Amino acid sequence: TDQALVLGIETSCDETGIGIVRGRTLLSNTIASSMEEHARYGGVVPEVAARAHLEALQPAIDRALAEAGIALADLDAVAVTSGPGLAGALMVGVGAAKALSVSLERPLYAVNHLVGHIAADLLTGDDVEYPTVALLVSGGHTSLLLVRDLTTDVELLGETVDDAAGEAFDKVARVLGLPYPGGPEIDRAAESGDPTAIRFPRGLSRASDMAEHRYDFSFSGLKTAVARWIERRQAEGLEVPIADVAASFREAVVDVLVTKALAACDDHGVPRLLLGGGVIANRRLREVALERARAAEVDVRIPPLSLCTDNGAMIAALAADLIRSGRRPSTLAFGADSTLPV
Ligand code: KG4
Ligand code: ZN
Numbered sequence: 001t002d003q004a005l006v007l008g009i010e011t012s013c014d015e016t017g018i019g020i021v022r023g024r025t026l027l028s029n030t031i032a033s034s035m036e037e038h039a040r041y042g043g044v045v046p047e048v049a050a051r052a053h054l055e056a057l058q059p060a061i062d063r064a065l066a067e068a069g070i071a072l073a074d075l076d077a078v079a080v081t082s083g084p085g086l087a088g089a090l091m092v093g094v095g096a097a098k099a100l101s102v103s104l105e106r107p108l109y110a111v112n113h114l115v116g117h118i119a120a121d122l123l124t125g126d127d128v129e130y131p132t133v134a135l136l137v138s139g140g141h142t143s144l145l146l147v148r149d150l151t152t153d154v155e156l157l158g159e160t161v162d163d164a165a166g167e168a169f170d171k172v173a174r175v176l177g178l179p180y181p182g183g184p185e186i187d188r189a190a191e192s193g194d195p196t197a198i199r200f201p202r203g204l205s206r207a208s209d210m211a212e213h214r215y216d217f218s219f220s221g222l223k224t225a226v227a228r229w230i231e232r233r234q235a236e237g238l239e240v241p242i243a244d245v246a247a248s249f250r251e252a253v254v255d256v257l258v259t260k261a262l263a264a265c266d267d268h269g270v271p272r273l274l275l276g277g278g279v280i281a282n283r284r285l286r287e288v289a290l291e292r293a294r295a296a297e298v299d300v301r302i303p304p305l306s307l308c309t310d311n312g313a314m315i316a317a318l319a320a321d322l323i324r325s326g327r328r329p330s331t332l333a334f335g336a337d338s339t340l341p342v
Contacts, residue, residue, distance in 0.1 A: 012085025
């Protein structure tokens with residue numbers, strides 16, 4: 001059972017992810033995204049995402065099986081994200097996973113999306129060590145976790161109290177007139193800007209905030225500050241220096257993320273930091289995290305981007321580790337839980 005052949009289904013947001021693993025070995029990782037359908041709305045539309053999953057699931061499963069060179073009947077278990085995420089989107093994956101489990105007569109593992117992101121690290125082929133602090137940043141979540149044991153002891157230290165970091169990138173991009181998704185656009189624009197040009201606020205970072213919200217994040221104040229700054233500038237009839245705004249905004253987000261993640265490492269005496277989520281693609285975030293972690297003697301791990309963004313392989317990997325640790329499968333009596341705790 002150390003080498004369970006598991007198919008994982010991920011449909012918590014706009015990515016239909018199907019992954020197949022054998023134990024900690026990645027066999028396939030297929031993604032179908034409905035991102036383009038959401039672009040005209042400037043953000044993920046839950047109803048559109050759910051319908052897209054329904055259409056994309058079966059072809060994605062077929063592709064994943066072909067890529068892995070196996071048949072459905074070869075599988076030892078099925079795994080699925082049951083939350084957190086968009087309720088309607090989750091339901092599509094959960095329904096499909098239950099159908100597969102019943103028809104194949106194989107056990108079903110319902111897993112947590114955030115813990116799945118942490119499990120992505122198992123597939124890198126490197127030795128994974130615990131405890132580790134994990135920072136997960138995407139369009140849907142911004143969470144700081146302390147992982148003492150992947151299958152038994154994952155503690156949520158803090159999370160965003162308003163917008164997710166990726167969401168903040170997307171909203172600020174919109175204010176700047178850049179297309180969706182805004183993260184990569186801002187990242188690109190920022191390269192030629194001055195990160196010290198404008199001092200934007202660092203959310204929940206004052207001494208009083210750090211007492212109560214040491215590991216929590218807030219990005220909506222920052223987003224508003226950027227919008228106000230641009231409005232003032234336009235009211236004065238001045239041109240908006242997009243590169244400088246992008247660089248200064250990016251610096252504010254990155255600064256808070258890295259500062260709080262390294263504070264968690266320091267507080268808990270944990271010299272390891274795992275990064276995950278689509279925002280990890282951000283060049284400045286990688287650079288600052290690596291730089292400051294080196295100074296703090298913290299070892300940073302960043303899985304390849306295909307395993308950092310939402311995917312089914314990480315869900316399969318987590319289930320394979322649960323099987324390896326002797327965990328019993330889920331019964332069929334579970335639903336989709338949009339606020340599922342870790
Ligand atoms: O994990 P992910 O692919 O999926 C969901 O959140 O569903 O993350 C997508 C988010 C989007 O908000 C996108 O703007 C952001 O990650 N993102 C970035 C970059 N690339 C993607 N944010 C900042 N810099 C980037 N280079
Ligand atoms: Zn995610």
